[in-house]
Amino acid sequence: MVSDGPKSDASSQVRYLWIVPMLIAVQSHLGHALPGRYVNEITFTTGPFDQPSSTQYPPITTIHQGFPATSGIINTALETDGRPSIQPFPTPSVPPVTIPTVFSVAAPPSNTSTGYSKLVTSPKINSTQVFRPVATTPPPRHIPSRGDHPAPRLNIAPQSSPLSTNKFYANFFLGSQGQGVWTHPYSLTWSKGTQNAKSWGMAVSHIDPDQRVFGPRVNDIPGSPARYYINPVAIQSIIISAAELGNNTILTTDSLQAFSANANLLPQAGSSSKITFPLVQGMGLVTGVYTNLQPVIQSSVLFGSVSVGARSSAGIFKYQITLEDNKSWLLYATPRNGQDPQLSLVSNTELRGVFNWYGVIQIAKNPAGSSGEYIYDNAAGVYPTTVDLTASTFSQTGTYHFQWKKGGLTGANGPKLLMFALPHHVESFAGPTPFAATPLRLQTTTKGIATAVIADSWTLVEASLPVDMGFAPWNGSLPQGSRSTTTLSPTAINVINKVAESEIKQDMGNQTDLDSMYFSGKALSKFAALVYAVHQLCDEPDFVAFAKFSTNQQQYPLVYDTAWKGLVSSGAYITGDAGQDFGNAYYNDHHFHYAYFIHTAAIIAHLDPQWLQLNKEWVNLLVRDAANPSPSDQYFPFSRAFDWYHGHSWAKGLFESADAKDEESSSEDAFFAYAIKMWGRVTGDRSMEARGNLMLSVLARTLRNYFLMQDGNSNHPAEFIGNKVTGV
Numbered sequence: 200m201v202s203d204g205p206k207s208d209a210s211s212q213v214r215y216l217w218i219v220p221m222l223i224a225v226q227s228h229l230g231h232a233l234p235g236r237y238v239n240e241i242t243f244t245t246g247p248f249d250q251p252s253s254t255q256y257p258p259i260t261t262i263h264q265g266f267p268a269t270s271g272i273i274n275t276a277l278e279t280d281g282r283p284s285i286q287p288f289p290t291p292s293v294p295p296v297t298i299p300t301v302f303s304v305a306a307p308p309s310n311t312s313t314g315y316s317k318l319v320t321s322p323k324i325n326s327t328q329v330f331r332p333v334a335t336t337p338p339p340r341h342i343p344s345r346g347d348h349p350a351p352r353l354n355i356a357p358q359s360s361p362l363s364t365n366k367f368y369a370n371f372f373l374g375s376q377g378q379g380v381w382t383h384p385y386s387l388t389w390s391k392g393t394q395n396a397k398s399w400g401m402a403v404s405h406i407d408p409d410q411r412v413f414g415p416r417v418n419d420i421p422g423s424p425a426r427y428y429i430n431p432v433a434i435q436s437i438i439i440s441a442a443e444l445g446n447n448t449i450l451t452t453d454s455l456q457a458f459s460a461n462a463n464l465l466p467q468a469g470s471s472s473k474i475t476f477p478l479v480q481g482m483g484l485v486t487g488v489y490t491n492l493q494p495v496i497q498s499s500v501l502f503g504s505v506s507v508g509a510r511s512s513a514g515i516f517k518y519q520i521t522l523e524d525n526k527s528w529l530l531y532a533t534p535r536n537g538q539d540p541q542l543s544l545v546s547n548t549e550l551r552g553v554f555n556w557y558g559v560i561q562i563a564k565n566p567a568g569s570s571g572e573y574i575y576d577n578a579a580g581v582y583p584t585t586v587d588l589t590a591s592t593f594s595q596t597g598t599y600h601f602q603w604k605k606g607g608l609t610g611a612n613g614p615k616l617l618m619f620a621l622p623h624h625v626e627s628f629a630g631p632t633p634f635a636a637t638p639l640r641l642q643t644t645t646k647g648i649a650t651a652v653i654a655d656s657w658t659l660v661e662a663s664l665p666v667d668m669g670f671a672p673w674n675g676s677l678p679q680g681s682r683s684t685t686t687l688s689p690t691a692i693n694v695i696n697k698v699a700e701s702e703i704k705q706d707m708g709n710q711t712d713l714d715s716m717y718f719s720g721k722a723l724s725k726f727a728a729l730v731y732a733v734h735q736l737c738d739e740p741d742f743v744a745f746a747k748f749s750t751n752q753q754q755y756p757l758v759y760d761t762a763w764k765g766l767v768s769s770g771a772y773i774t775g776d777a778g779q780d781f782g783n784a785y786y787n788d789h790h791f792h793y794a795y796f797i798h799t800a801a802i803i804a805h806l807d808p809q810w811l812q813l814n815k816e817w818v819n820l821l822v823r824d825a826a827n828p829s830p831s832d833q834y835f836p837f838s839r840a841f842d843w844y845h846g847h848s849w850a851k852g853l854f855e856s857a858d859a860k861d862e863e864s865s866s867e868d869a870f871f872a873y874a875i876k877m878w879g880r881v882t883g884d885r886s887m888e889a890r891g892n893l894m895l896s897v898l899a900r901t902l903r904n905y906f907l908m909q910d911g912n913s914n915h916p917a918e919f920i921g922n923k924v925t926g927v
Contacts, residue, residue: 271431374855400440424921483617578617647914720795786852846901
């Protein structure tokens with residue numbers, strides 16, 4: 200799932216607004232009048248290829264096996280794992296200063312470019328590659344290592360590359376393994392013997408807008424918007440399973456990467472038979488790869504009818520499914536050896552195939568009748584396994600490129616992939632990519648309507664990178680070249696000096712020597728910004744407080760976790776409290792916590808270049824933990840926090856969650872991108888600076904689309920956008 204901004208906080212004026220993208224439906228009618236049907240009744244319909252198809256209905260003896268399970272679960276309680284209840288920034292009060300009202304701030308730009316960029320120029324010789332390693336060396340000796348992380352690596356197959364902790368698939372190796380994974384527009388959940396079907400397979404679900412549940416109206420906000428909306432979870436629309444799966448079934452994962460992973464269902468531990476589910480963000484069809492099992496396709500919503508359709512291409516068997524909620528799905532079976540799976544409707548919850556089957560079964564929801572079926576037909580038989588991401592910048596333009604790797608029918612004449620693009624992708628499409636978009640659309644939970652694209656790669660462009668943004672105040676609505684304020688009026692200088700006289704007297708040591716990397720870093724960053732603003736008043740800024748952290752002598756020193764491969768606070772190891780320091784030891788919020796230290800270091804290095812060489816390795820270590828840009832750095836996973844598919848970061852780490860991952864703080868997400876941009880600038884790392892610029896541009900687009908809602912926002916329900924904010 201994707202909690203695209205489940206948490207929203209605008210202090211006392213804006214309430215907590217939660218968008219919980221779970222899946223399921225409101226109560227649905229039974230649909231077909233089943234009692235009038237007979238076993239093996241055959242009808243003939245005309246499909247998109249004008250060929251007859253046989254239609255199966257549930258046997259009369261099974262039609263009363265429960266009512267369609269279409270209402271799901273509505274979770275209204277907020278999840279609090281790793282979340283303390285104290286104020287976010289305990290700062291002593293300072294004497295008030297009267298500030299004359301002589302300043303004005305230009306309004307931020309109301310939009311970024313929304314049209315397709317039809318052409319992309321070839322990369323320039325002097326373009327900057329975005330994903331170059333920061334370093335590949337082990338952590339320094341004063342950072343101890345330990346391999347006893349309290350979060351078990353549940354049924355994860357050994358792999359040589361570091362394990363990603365904050366990615367969309369984490370529920371499949373955490374806790375009960377029974378919470379959902381959101382690939383958009385679908386979600387997948389291990390059924391674990393529940394609901395009508397009593398299945399142990401992988402349930403696939405998709406939520407339409409009319410299935411959402413809205414919270415109470417907020418009458419003190421203009422327009423009285425709904426306080427929240429919820430996409431219910433646990434609807435088992437289609438379940439990809441096997442007759443051999445049961446109480447002894449285990450769920451394993453392997454090949455965990457930034458955009459993809461494999462989930463496997465085995466009849467029992469050690470079995471060579473399995474169903475492998477390649478999980479890739481945006482995948483157009485949900486794929487199960489069968490190894491020596493009897494296919495069983497199930498539904499707790501209940502089957503209304505199943506038609507054996509005309510083959511979409513040679514070697515692919517097609518089934519058209521209508522459920523009792525009147526939703527239409529397509530099933531494609533591609534056997535390894537040409538063997539017909541012979542799926543037969545044995546009850547209103549189960550289709551059963553032949554024994555010892557090898558091949559691929561794919562599921563897709565079809566809201567568009569014959570035209571949608573035609574699009575799916577032309578993509579069946581192939582599926583994504585992972586994706587390669589490349590990016591470069593030249594001047595003010597950034598280009599990033601997704602190139603998917605494929606499984607299934609991958610020959611030269613094989614089909615191209617069907618992948619779903621989110622609204623911010625479509626806005627940024629360039630080169631040939633916009634021409635590969637199709638009319639097929641599916642609703643996502645909190646990211647608007649996804650567009651099906653038939654292509655093996657995408658090219659996306661951000662044409663206005665904030666390359667001129669520096670430490671000084673910056674206004675993106677002004678023309679390029681005049682957006683940074685580097686000189687101040689005498690009145691402004693006088694006001695700043697008066698404020699500084701009181702604020703500079705605060706006790707930096709006490710405010711930064713805390714048991715929290717988050718609060719300590721936030722205080723350091725505050726003082727660094729203060730020193731930058733008034734550095735003419737401070738001949739030799741004293742940042743001894745920073746040395747406490749760079750030498751790892753803070754209250755809870757950092758340790759290098761060799762199990763998950765990351766830099767974590769020792770607080771949870773010492774206290775036994777997983778939520779200590781916002782769950783830092785469990786990889787919550789690292790980009791928030793470490794951004795403040797990176798920003799502080801950038802300012803100090805800017806003011807004192809000699810300081811840089813003494814502290815560069817430690818600061819780079821923070822960057823590598825939260826945003827390692829290269830798989831060649833084997834000490835940290837690639838891009839732990841920032842999700843280049845969704846265009847923003849995920850804050851939640853190793854906590855099982857019905858709400859899956861969340862953004863939590865959009866402002867601190869942007870601040871992290873800014874911090875690494877500025878650290879790249881002061882260290883001369885052009886790749887890091889370019890990466891920060893591209894992240895800031897992508898964030899400007901995604902925050903506008905999904906989190907900071909202007910009037911007319913089309914990615915959230917009209918009943919909700921009056922809140923203006925979906926996440927902090």
